[in-house]
Amino acid sequence: MDEWSEAVDVIGEAADRLWEAARSGKPCPPVRGMLPDLTAETGYAVQEVNTRRALAEGRRLVGRKIGLTSQAVQRQLGVDRPDFGMLFADMAHLDGLPIPAGIFLQPRAEAEVALVLKEGLEGGPFTVADVIRATDFVLPAIEIADSRIEGWDITIVDTIADNAAGGAFVLGDTPMSLTGLDLGLAGMTMKRRGQEVSTGAGASCMGNPLNAVVWLANALAATDFPLTAGDIVLTGALGPIVEVEPGDVFEACIDGVGSVRAVFE
Structure with missing residues (x-):
């Protein structure tokens, strides 16, 4: 077996490990020890195997999530750029309606600005x-x-291999125009069961959530999955992420954008 075939096999085995963890609900060991080349590109190769597998099973791609937009988190992981993962329709939950906590393995909540596109960003x-x-x-x-x-x-x-740790998302249901809205100055407060647990602002997300989307669009332009009309983009956390327990109720308020609630049962 040549080196290329071996690399493909290892990427497939890493993807299988993550797929089985999601299917079984049992977390797995890290995949980095399986991979010969510890680069972002290798991680995306693993991610793409499971993206194509999900699409083949009938899941519908509805957008992307951007991660590692905070410089503090980038320093923690020794990287100098964000990452991205895929959003599927079955990851979406409704504002304020119960979400079964048992469908997750190790959930954490974070407040973000979401953009919905009316035009694709290809090229x-x-x-x-x-x-x-x-x-x-x-x-x-x-x-x-x-x-x-x-x-x-x-x-x-x-x-990256693990779809940028994508689990699920809840969107608010009142759309707001970008006109007159400075997302970089938008303050965020997130409460859990009425107690404040996370604060931040749009500037924490690469200076402005729009900057994160520019990065994403450019990163995706050369792939088989560029941004298209109707896509949802989760632009990255505006403050610290918080562990989720059954019975938790999170409410995030973002200045000028609105509020959204995630309710776990």
């Missing part, structure tokens, strides 16, 4: 003006990050 390179022009409206969002890797024992390669 590039892109500017902030391109992103603004392509955006239909914005919504407040709570992302439920969920690592398939035991104890969140992750490096950048692990988390």
